[in-house]
Amino acid sequence: MAAFNLTPSDPSTFTLTGIPGLEAFHIWISIPFTMFYIIGLLGNFMLLFVVRKEQTLHKPMYLLLCLLAVTEIGTSTSIVPNALCIFWFNLKAITVGGCLTQMFLIHAGSAMHSAVLVTMAFDRYVAICNPLRYTSILTNTRIAKLGLVGLIRAVLFILPLPLLLSRQPFCANHIIPHTYCDHMAVAKMSCGDITVNRTYGLVLPFVFNGSDLTLIALSYGLIIRAVLRISSKEAHQKALSTCTAHICVMFMSYPSFFFSTLTYRFGQGIAPHIHIILANLYFLIPTMLNPIIYGVKNKQLREKVGKYTCRMYSPGGH
Template structure:
């Protein structure tokens, strides 16, 4: 579980690192310029980390399934090496799916106006300012989003259907509540990630009637809010993390605390 939380934290930190600094430079100092190479690198990492984030959520769903349905095999089935291999598979999948996006953009001609209506380089936002035909970009981006989300959501739905079936076979209400508490944090994280990401993808491609501000807000919400709330969700639901936070908060706020340690 802690390895999975570490992987989730890494994806959140990477996302924030590639979005927030540039957005703050735009809002605070009006530094809007970005090189073509920098734009493509930012786009690659943002979309790759999004797919990696989805892979981590799938692995967490499998983790919850094994913990609830096969608890005696948990430590033997989900070993550290197996979790690492699943993370590596998710990383390779993300790179292979996203690598064509910069290549599809490089081949496009761009007009005099190169203003991207976003605080970061989104694939479709960059493609739309091109003078060339972006049909392939639209098709590939949409198919990729549906394939990745469709596959991952199918695995997650299958895991939770098996969990629900196993829980319903138990007559104890206490067992039902324990299973629900075990999955609550994961469900909350998924509700933050998938609906906003899916809706943002559709708005980018078909939401011509939406105001540009709606596109920008949805895109920023997708990359900013989940990384901010995920640590809070798992911090509240995980007893060990919660106890550590309370311990250090009490140590800092307690009267007479010695903040300095002179030599």
């Protein structure tokens, strides 16, 4: 077992400060955090419920939406309840094991999220460029296998982060100026050599997310080429409209992810509270908006959600 040399009083805990400089406003900050989190949970659980109930939605695209929903519920739940305990009750202590577990869940969730977005891009590519073979190429079983590959990849690549940190010596300073245990926030508390941690933590997102973005760009390049070959303007719009929701989700996810990753290393000019608020919103905003975006853009899903919503609010719930 790794030895953590923290403080004589309680060597087994770290302290999460919340949002540095805005401690007086924690209660007010908790209001949008709570709203975003609850809306996100309701939207994603509704999506999961409707897809599970409706046999007609047991298709690859909707299974991918469910996978995205589960990933987002997991990552946001790894962060928000703990942050709200800091904001509401000033409960700032977290065990070393709890901290490393939270770190793993957050970063593995981000990696899994990226893997799902890649699979969604592949789904759109097949739907537009190979529509006649769609059902034979993308079966539910194949989607499940791709999801499992994404999960295994996330675990294998992210697991070294907490394992490397568990071997680091920590000195008197065990205060993490954050609402959750981000890898670099914890690494910076070490009084040992964190060169390996820094290097792996920097290379990993660029190799991981960079390769995912390359595959997504390749998929969309092939999609655009296929669309340009279609002479009908209406067919152009129909083909591209099927990609709109996926593109919106990507624009919410990747820029904020790279901003958060780079700020820890090169963003000395950015105020810590700005960075930490944005780091939290990176997990909250997509979780809240993704079910709404897909609900608005997908007619079949919108109709099914509407059916169950009407049932809930009708007399007797029938």
